[in-house]
Amino acid sequence: MNFTRFGRPAVIAVVAALALSSCAANEAAPAASDAATASALTGTLTGAGSSAQGSAQEAWIAAFQTANPDVTVNYDPSGSGAGRATFIAGGSDFAGSDSYLKDEELAGTFAACAPTGKAVDLPVYISPIAVIFNVEGVKDLNLDSPTLAKIFKGDITTWNDPAIAALNPKATLPTTAITAVHRSDDSGTTKNFSDYLNQTAPDVWTEKPGDPFPYQTGEGAKGTSGVVDAVTNGTGTIGYADASRAGKLGVAKIKVGDKFVGYTAEAAAAVVAESPLVEGRDASDLAIKVDRLTTDPTHYPLVLVSYALVCTEYAKPAQGELVKAYVSYMAGTDGQSVAASAGGAAPLSADLADKVAAVLESIK
Incomplete structure (x- = not known):
């Protein structure tokens, strides 16, 4: 199925539910007004891929569209492989993927990217x-x-x-x-x-x-x-x-x-925070090589890092602005809090979040 733009009553209900669940855990809940930065953004943003991100995407879409009422976000949880294929072919503006792009995929072309742009992996969801x-x-x-x-x-x-x-x-x-x-x-x-x-x-x-x-x-x-x-x-x-x-x-x-x-x-x-980046990639690509061999029982090595696959420069600058805004929200403090409430996700470390934010800032 596709997650499409919610009606206003549904948005309010989702955000209210998140607020109540967060308060129950004695945590400050991000209100819709500050969960995503209100702006003059307008247009339709299309994503596809990871079904593991499904619960988080529903909550992210609800909060982001509340703050940006002139933006419609569509996300199809078709699976990581299908999402990557869709993104490569230009059928989506970004993809969700529980595995980072392969070297052979990176060596190809991405229809949504400008000729001077490239696709990169940005961690947004740890579970x-x-x-x-x-x-x-x-x-x-x-x-x-x-x-x-x-x-x-x-x-x-x-x-x-x-x-x-x-x-x-x-x-x-x-x-x-x-x-x-x-x-x-x-x-x-x-x-x-x-x-x-x-x-x-x-x-x-x-x-x-x-x-x-x-x-x-x-x-x-x-x-x-x-x-x-x-x-x-x-x-x-x-x-x-x-x-x-x-x-x-x-x-x-x-x-x-x-x-x-x-x-x-x-x-x-904890295990992701202590895992290195994949070697030999562009500095803006933040693919992670998870340490599966840890013997520390405070770590859980059977973990997935799910990425937003985006272009560093888009063929259509307006779509680049939408991707930049939405993925920045997903990876930001409020977005990570919403993902934790909606899907039990683990937050990005401060260091990794800063790296993701720096890459997103340069997107065109």
């Missing part, structure tokens, strides 16, 4: 990836990387497998067959999930990370909502999804160092 499950009689589940990899590769096929039982000595595990649900579409969430398993269990997960799921196993479902629905409605199911969509499903703890840890926004933010 843990939750390993969600639906197994009757099992509320708590511990998994280490090799066991998780074997489940999704199809090497472990029943819930009472000795490898799972050894990690969960107090659990009563059924003989139920495992249905491992993965993304059927090209997905940055899949790439991050695969990257985690490839780095932490390379003897099992031998395929290099990419947007397509690499093995012909399990059950495929389209988009984040498709995976969540399949796990929710199935029997003996397990999947991976942006943590904001875990809902009431069981969520496994993963092994970090010598402890099993659950996700938190703080733990996701």
Whole structure:
């Protein structure tokens, strides 16, 4: 589906709900008037891509359009791969992607960019990836990387497998067959999930990370909502999804160092803050190489960094101004607060936020 401009009553309701949820957490809630800078901006802005950003995009659009009533923002949560393809072809002004642009993509042309411009990756959304499950009689589940990899590769096929039982000595595990649900579409969430398993269990997960799921196993479902629905409605199911969509499903703890840890926004933010930028890229490109091998149990390495893919210079300057304003809001203090309230996202560090702001300031 597409997220399009909300009607005024819906906008007010969304912003009011965010304010109430923030106050409940004893945090100051950004009012619509200061959540995005009011301006004389006008026009239509089109984005597409990451479904993990879906909840955040709904809230961002509501607040931004409240402050900029003459701007319409459309966002299609079609998945990271589809979003990148749309952006490259000029069908959108920006893309949301849970994986940064590949070198071969950067070497090509981007229809929305001016001949003197280039596409860059700007982090705007950080979120843990939750390993969600639906197994009757099992509320708590511990998994280490090799066991998780074997489940999704199809090497472990029943819930009472000795490898799972050894990690969960107090659990009563059924003989139920495992249905491992993965993304059927090209997905940055899949790439991050695969990257985690490839780095932490390379003897099992031998395929290099990419947007397509690499093995012909399990059950495929389209988009984040498709995976969540399949796990929710199935029997003996397990999947991976942006943590904001875990809902009431069981969520496994993963092994970090010598402890099993659950996700938190703080733990996701911590691992990203200590991860380096990808080497060999333009100074304005802020793609991050996430440290998956940390043994610090205060960090959660199964995390995705979702980007806004933008042009440094647009073929249509008016669209450049809209992108600059909207993405600046997304990555700014108020936008990050709204994303945390709406989707449980982890905030950008002050240093990373400053770097994103500096790149956006130069957009034409």
